[in-house]
Amino acid sequence: MDQICLHNLFGPEWVVLREITGMEEQAIASTSTLDAIGLLDALVMSDYEGALQQGEVARLTSWDREQLLAAVYRRTYGANIESTVTCLQCGEKFDMDFGLDVLLEFLNPKPCEVLGVSLLDEGIFQLGEDVTFRLPTGQDECAVIGLGQEEAKAVLLERCVQDGLESATLSQYSDAIQSAMEALSPLVDTELNASCPECGHGQQVHFDLQYYLLSAIQGERTHLMEEIHALASSYGWSLSEILNLPRSQRRALAGMVDADDGGGL
Numbered sequence: 002m003d004q005i006c007l008h009n010l011f012g013p014e015w016v017v018l019r020e021i022t023g024m025e026e027q028a029i030a031s032t033s034t035l036d037a038i039g040l041l042d043a044l045v046m047s048d049y050e051g052a053l054q055q056g057e058v059a060r061l062t063s064w065d066r067e068q069l070l071a072a073v074y075r076r077t078y079g080a081n082i083e084s085t086v087t088c089l090q091c092g093e094k095f096d097m098d099f100g101l102d103v104l105l106e107f108l109n110p111k112p113c114e115v116l117g118v119s120l121l122d123e124g125i126f127q128l129g130e131d132v133t134f135r136l137p138t139g140q141d142e143c144a145v146i147g148l149g150q151e152e153a154k155a156v157l158l159e160r161c162v163q164d165g166l167e168s169a170t171l172s173q174y175s176d177a178i179q180s181a182m183e184a185l186s187p188l189v190d191t192e193l194n195a196s197c198p199e200c201g202h203g204q205q206v207h208f209d210l211q212y213y214l215l216s217a218i219q220g221e222r223t224h225l226m227e228e229i230h231a232l233a234s235s236y237g238w239s240l241s242e243i244l245n246l247p248r249s250q251r252r253a254l255a256g257m258v259d260a261d262d263g264g265g266l
């Protein structure tokens with residue numbers, strides 16, 4: 002299991018996550034935030050007093066959720082992100098890899114002083130003289146799914162800006178509030194600089210951790226079926242017994258069965 006300490010607004014909060022199993026791997030149906038929250042909630046171990054409990058992931062801010070997705074990625078695939086990029090100039094493919102931890106360090110939330118906001122009690126921020134707001138959580142993000150960009154922004158502000166603000170003042174500050182929210186709780190969703198080793202052309206490559214992790218798991222669906230088939234055929238275990246094995250154990254055993262059969266998996 003992984004113990005992750007979120008340094009959120011109220012001090013440290015512990016989260017204990019277990020290793021992913023085939024149950025979660027096959028439950029992922031898309032790369033949406035809903036699927037990300039569902040995956041993390043399934044992995045939360047609730048038997049630790051004082052730690053985050055199952056069902057509570059949706060109350061975390063985006064930055065805290067990204068820390069948990071990063072922990073799942075590290076445990077499942079290691080600390081490096083590897084990607085193949087096609088050069089926009091010469092069309093050659095080249096490999097790009099970088100450390101996830103270095104990226105997280107780079108994207109770290111900006112301190113309040115830099116953003117011109119102050120933190121009041123209970124996770125409420127103050128901007129200027131009149132505006133107080135809280136950071137959006139997964140629940141807020143889920144509430145605006147399916148809305149257009151402008152409508153989603155308006156609903157998010159309505160949910161997160163504290164009551165009693167005149168609508169004229171709200172619209173005056175809306176861009177500043179949204180920028181402050183994004184800087185205080187960023188997503189690991191960014192452009193990275195890459196340079197083609199063939200022709201030297203520099204270009205930007207988009208990286209989104211939630212999309213990358215959930216796509217990687219979804220992309221292994223066929224391999225998961227092959228492992229289930231190999232273990233069921235060899236040991237006679239039921240589907241649910243195999244799906245409940247920790248991923249590393251399932252893969253190791255399937256690899257052994259495969260080696261006995263002469264390879265192929």
Ligand SMILES: [Zn+2]
Binds near residue numbers: 197
């Ligand atoms: Zn090139």
